[in-house]
Amino acid sequence: MSKPPVRPYYTDKGASTAFYDLVTEADTSIVGDIDVYAGLAPPGGTVLELGAGTGRIALALAQRGFRVTGLDIAPAMLAQARTKRARLGTEVADRVKFVKADMTAFDLGRTFDAVICTFYTLSHLPPGPRWARTFGAIRRHLAPGGVAAVHLPLKAQMEAAPPPPTKPVLLQRAPDGQSLGLYVDSRTFSDEGRMDLILRYVVNGPRSVRETFERLTYYHGDPDPFASEAGLRADGDPVDMGSAGVIHLYRHA
Incomplete structure (x- = not known):
């Protein structure tokens, strides 16, 4: 089975938008x-x-x-x-x-x-x-x-090797009963200071499992x-x- 298409980050109905609060609440680095x-x-x-x-x-x-x-x-x-x-x-x-x-x-x-x-x-x-x-x-x-x-x-953080694509960076249960698994499918960093993350969102609901991919791009300067x-x-x-x-x-x- 082929992968779903890679969507832009923060779009309407995208997983990055729907689960933004859940992800940031679990991110202790920004405390x-x-x-x-x-x-x-x-x-x-x-x-x-x-x-x-x-x-x-x-x-x-x-x-x-x-x-x-x-x-x-x-x-x-x-x-x-x-x-x-x-x-x-x-x-x-x-x-x-x-x-x-x-x-x-x-x-x-x-x-x-x-x-x-x-x-x-x-x-x-x-x-x-x-x-x-x-x-x-x-x-x-x-x-x-x-x-x-x-x-x-920091540039060093953007250049760092990503975790294995099979290892979740987040496993969290949402208030509505769904659970979210977040994975880094790939990460690249160019000589021009551009980092591209392909993030895989796996949403387990009461009756189905939904998998989506989104591209998050950051630039260093x-x-x-x-x-x-x-x-x-x-x-x-x-x-x-x-x-x-x-x-x-x-x-x-």
């Missing part, structure tokens, strides 16, 4: 990232998140008293974020909103105390004009004295020149997130 972002703005301050996804970070910051705008380009991810927002009490829900937009080309007409580009969001794009446009947008939306944060993977060109200066050493890479910090110059 602590919300604390980092919460330390960038004053109490009750404003935060813009690029790559808000299903709202994991934006909603948590709103619960801590920040006023948050979460921006993402994937409608299916934003739909989940808005559903979770609707379950919150009015006081918290009123502090967060979600916007569909391309982070390389948007204008909200206002500035924020902090702008955060979370969990490898920038790495979905190749370094070059789109990184430059993203940093330009960050700079335009960052208040004077404000701090920007960009979370990126040095963000400092792009930040500098946009008018941002490095603000201390990057925050070490261990196996989850580093969070680069920049201040409005």
